[in-house]
Amino acid sequence: MNTPPIITSLSKHYFDQFFGSLSGYQDLLSGVYRVDPEEPYSTLVDKINSTQAKILVTAWDSRPLPESFLNDCPTLRYVCHLTGEMRWLIPRKLIEEGLLVTNWGSAIADTVAEGALYLILASLRRATNVTNTMHLRKGWELSVAPPESLLDKRVGIHGFGNIAQQLTLLLQPFRCQISAYSPPVPDPILDSFSVLREDSLENLFERNDIIVEVEALTGKTENMIGKDLLKRIRANGIFVNIGRGKLVREKDLEEIAREGKIFIGLDVYNEEPLSPDSPLRGLENVFLVPHQGGPTIDRISICAEHALANIHAYNAGRPLESLVGINEYDRMT
Amino acid sequence: MNTPPIITSLSKHYFDQFFGSLSGYQDLLSGVYRVDPEEPYSTLVDKINSTQAKILVTAWDSRPLPESFLNDCPTLRYVCHLTGEMRWLIPRKLIEEGLLVTNWGSAIADTVAEGALYLILASLRRATNVTNTMHLRKGWELSVAPPESLLDKRVGIHGFGNIAQQLTLLLQPFRCQISAYSPPVPDPILDSFSVLREDSLENLFERNDIIVEVEALTGKTENMIGKDLLKRIRANGIFVNIGRGKLVREKDLEEIAREGKIFIGLDVYNEEPLSPDSPLRGLENVFLVPHQGGPTIDRISICAEHALANIHAYNAGRPLESLVGINEYDRMT
Numbered sequence: 001m002n003t004p005p006i007i008t009s010l011s012k013h014y015f016d017q018f019f020g021s022l023s024g025y026q027d028l029l030s031g032v033y034r035v036d037p038e039e040p041y042s043t044l045v046d047k048i049n050s051t052q053a054k055i056l057v058t059a060w061d062s063r064p065l066p067e068s069f070l071n072d073c074p075t076l077r078y079v080c081h082l083t084g085e086m087r088w089l090i091p092r093k094l095i096e097e098g099l100l101v102t103n104w105g106s107a108i109a110d111t112v113a114e115g116a117l118y119l120i121l122a123s124l125r126r127a128t129n130v131t132n133t134m135h136l137r138k139g140w141e142l143s144v145a146p147p148e149s150l151l152d153k154r155v156g157i158h159g160f161g162n163i164a165q166q167l168t169l170l171l172q173p174f175r176c177q178i179s180a181y182s183p184p185v186p187d188p189i190l191d192s193f194s195v196l197r198e199d200s201l202e203n204l205f206e207r208n209d210i211i212v213e214v215e216a217l218t219g220k221t222e223n224m225i226g227k228d229l230l231k232r233i234r235a236n237g238i239f240v241n242i243g244r245g246k247l248v249r250e251k252d253l254e255e256i257a258r259e260g261k262i263f264i265g266l267d268v269y270n271e272e273p274l275s276p277d278s279p280l281r282g283l284e285n286v287f288l289v290p291h292q293g294g295p296t297i298d299r300i301s302i303c304a305e306h307a308l309a310n311i312h313a314y315n316a317g318r319p320l321e322s323l324v325g326i327n328e329y330d331r332m333t
Numbered sequence: 334m335n336t337p338p339i340i341t342s343l344s345k346h347y348f349d350q351f352f353g354s355l356s357g358y359q360d361l362l363s364g365v366y367r368v369d370p371e372e373p374y375s376t377l378v379d380k381i382n383s384t385q386a387k388i389l390v391t392a393w394d395s396r397p398l399p400e401s402f403l404n405d406c407p408t409l410r411y412v413c414h415l416t417g418e419m420r421w422l423i424p425r426k427l428i429e430e431g432l433l434v435t436n437w438g439s440a441i442a443d444t445v446a447e448g449a450l451y452l453i454l455a456s457l458r459r460a461t462n463v464t465n466t467m468h469l470r471k472g473w474e475l476s477v478a479p480p481e482s483l484l485d486k487r488v489g490i491h492g493f494g495n496i497a498q499q500l501t502l503l504l505q506p507f508r509c510q511i512s513a514y515s516p517p518v519p520d521p522i523l524d525s526f527s528v529l530r531e532d533s534l535e536n537l538f539e540r541n542d543i544i545v546e547v548e549a550l551t552g553k554t555e556n557m558i559g560k561d562l563l564k565r566i567r568a569n570g571i572f573v574n575i576g577r578g579k580l581v582r583e584k585d586l587e588e589i590a591r592e593g594k595i596f597i598g599l600d601v602y603n604e605e606p607l608s609p610d611s612p613l614r615g616l617e618n619v620f621l622v623p624h625q626g627g628p629t630i631d632r633i634s635i636c637a638e639h640a641l642a643n644i645h646a647y648n649a650g651r652p653l654e655s656l657v658g659i660n661e662y663d664r665m666t
Contacts, residue, residue: 151632297480
């Protein structure tokens with residue numbers, strides 16, 4: 001039996017990162033052609049048409065597709081995106097026209113949740129001040145409020161999708177009281193994680209020791225978190241953003257950060273890379289990570305396995321996991 | 334009924350930290366006298382003898398007791414030590430003579446275990462290099478090996494007392510394979526935590542991704558961890574010490590750290606505070622914390638509650654928790 005052809009729009013670097021350590025799936029991988037994203041669009045089209053491929057595999061550095069893509073490649077049915085967000089890659093119109101699209105779904109939600117827990121602990125334990133004290137100033141005594149523990153704390157989560165759900169599992173042994181603000185999520189889901197519902201963002205920010213931002217970025221949520229909310233966090237409370245930078249008015253966050261009354265842990269920013277001039281840099285109550293919540297290097301093959309299982313399913317006529325329809329596309333983080 | 338007198342050898346600073354936020358126990362606290370540790374020993378003796386006190390409460394900054402203490406204060410029966418280690422405070426002879434001594438037992442083991450998890454995550458996620466990159470160099474790209482996740486990793490623990498046991502609970506949602514080297518701990522205890530036994534330290538260091546040091550410090554374990562063991566850790570593996578600094582030959586650790594092949598997270602050191610000249614300072618594969626694993630500020634009242642429950646028990650003739658006999662005294666960390 002012939003292996004169905006699969007075209008990948010991936011650099012050699014990412015191709016090797018995703019598929020290099022996979023031992024299974026040799027049957028599938030033998031039908032794979034790689035078209036470098038640096039090649040012109042016409043090379044990709046030619047490869048798809050000459051192989052009559054139905055499947056295109058994409059990731060962070062793939063060549064963005066034009067709205068004419070399905071006209072240009074009439075055999076193409078399915079874009080298997082190895083990672084998460086893809087609005088920069090796939091125009092909405094292609095999904096309207098019936099293109100099947102999947103992404104990593106919840107395959108790395110646990111890794112990102114680990115990143116959230118890490119930002120919480122680093123903020124509670126004053127990591128930036130500690131590191132500067134120990135390494136830079138060669139001292140011993142902190143110059144900010146003393147460290148606190150996560151045990152028995154109140155944690156408020158904005159958003160309650162896959163990452164938030166995985167985070168509640170990681171928090172379980174800490175006996176935290178967890179609440180969430182996420183109007184579209186129904187009670188039975190919150191109940192199944194023993195999470196309380198907050199009726200407003202105001203309450204979420206006011207009633208918790210630690211606030212975690214993991215809401216999806218949409219036109220409605222952009223800039224949703226401003227000074228009015230951040231000011232409600234208790235003295236020495238924690239604000240963590242591992243969702244999207246644009247959920248937060250960064251100018252407001254900078255102002256609150258400079259006041260030094262709360263501790264802040266950030267994985268994401270309005271613009272990435274974060275500008276060298278950002279006033280967030282250098283503040284010792286702020287712990288900064290360069291957008292690394294996502295899959296760490298040792299978890300990348302899990303995304304590839306998730307994708308290949310989907311390709312298997314497609315070839316066998318079975319339903320796909322993590323399908324991105326118009327609704328998912330519009331509220332993508 | 335009269336409240337039995339209790340003498341405390343505590344500075345006002347620690348007295349307030351331990352007892353300031355306790356709302357219950359007013360009956361007990363009304364019988365408490367504080368003798369500042371700065372006062373001469375004779376003042377403490379006079380206070381105990383004039384009140385006929387049976388109980389002395391101590392902590393980190395109390396005045397060390399001489400071997401003649403029970404002769405000097407014939408009514409004294411019980412030293413309720415609010416914190417952990419006390420060999421610097423109470424001579425072994427006093428325990429041999431029948432002085433009752435308790436400490437915080439396992440009351441803060443979960444907080445220290447949280448500190449261990451934090452050191453693991455900070456090492457895996459390259460916290461020192463990240464902080465210097467973001468805050469000091471105002472950059473974005475790391476200059477050490479990329480971050481890894483804790484999920485599904487092999488964790489090897491040296492020692493399997495209260496802290497290690499609490500750590501296995503915190504690690505549960507990460508699906509780690511946990512093993513321990515701790516010959517005196519019987520199989521049923523390891524089994525009840527689903528922890529495998531390693532037969533040697535060599536295997537512990539060689540077969541795990543992350544090695545955690547929480548062994549008790551005794552004459553036998555001092556300097557137990559040297560270059561021969563540290564060299565067995567895999568490339569980009571993690572070594573964390575939240576036990577005692579003197580378990581490790583620090584010169585060897587410095588040498589391994591300088592090679593940069595593994596990531597290291599330390600809460601404890603041979604000498605504390607760590608010397609400003611320590612070669613560990615400034616290395617970006619080393620995450621340093623100034624001995625803060627212990628009770629964070631928000632957990633200190635838990636130690637006080639544990640102590641007051643013991644004082645209640647003593648006054649009522651009930652058995653004490655966390656008694657320190659000769660065996661416990663000799664293997665104290």
